[in-house]
Amino acid sequence: MEISQLLKGVLDLAVLAVLRDEDGYGYEVLRRLRGAGLEAVGDASVYGTLRRLYNAGALVSYVEPSEEGPHRKYYQLNDVGRKQLAESGQTWREFAATMNDLVGGNA
């Protein structure tokens, strides 16, 4: 099964999750996702997802200058984002458990 197809439905949750403990700028979020094992995640999809979550009011942003290169725009979870993370996380755990039961039973 194509991981990238599965990712489409859960990228929001994945992005919220990597921002839970620490704010991050776009490229950093992408690297955290890849580092966590989501190798197949599309570059532009991550930036697009950040913009969607931001426009939906789940994230706030602030710009910080960087000594190494261009300015970085950091994203931070706010209360709306934290609530969405909790709810989506719960949905995901139930869904994953159901799928595990289903698939595990046939293995």
Added chain:
Amino acid sequence: MNGTAQDTVRDYLAELRYELADLPAAEIEDVILDVTPQLTEIAEDGESIAARLGTPEEYAAELRGAAGLSTVEPQRGSLGARFAVWTLAVCAVAAGYGGFLNEQLVSNDARFVLPAFAALLVVSWFVVGRTTRAVPEVAALTEVRLLGALRPRTDLTRRVRDYLVSLQPGWFLLRAGLAGFGTMLVCRQIGWYPSTPELAALLVAAAALAVGYRSRADRRWLWLSVPAGGWAIGVAVDLLARLPLLFADVTGYSGVPLF
């Protein structure tokens, strides 16, 4: 960041901006700010950004999809868009013919036909005026997409394109001069009060220059800029055709001294 890497990033961002041009300016700036650190790193590693991330067109499409941002709607308004784009093409040719005739326009039968084309062009302004800077409805037309397929994809053709783009300011100036000169010839033939032709020439030249620059960021201005270019090319062809007459020790073929 070294110069080459900077150029690579700048070029890619410029194309990305073009692909996103229909979005609010603040949204575009936010996206640019987000993606720049990664593009910079790729360029500094000496890699091709397009090879890693896809063409700006593909990148923009993926980003729009994930962001839930408006996508280009191919169907909507395409009848009006088709009218606008073909009117532009026909009017550019008509303007070229007008420019070629220039001072003879006053006595040529074309003086009855060209205003009709001009009227069509004015109608097309109302069509493109309703759309956004990148005229997405026009860009979605099959005939325009076929032209878009000729867009440079390789390094060599990109370099040729960049070279041609670098000539653009010079062309805008030359074009302004030619368009103004042609206007002056027409006005003189009409027999307007002395110095009115020169004033009209200056106005047309300034307008041609302005719409040329504006059309680079806002494609809707092409509906003035392209006919201006057609007019200028027509004038240039006529002037070139008259060149031999300079050496033949005669006045212009319509009996009016050339210079």
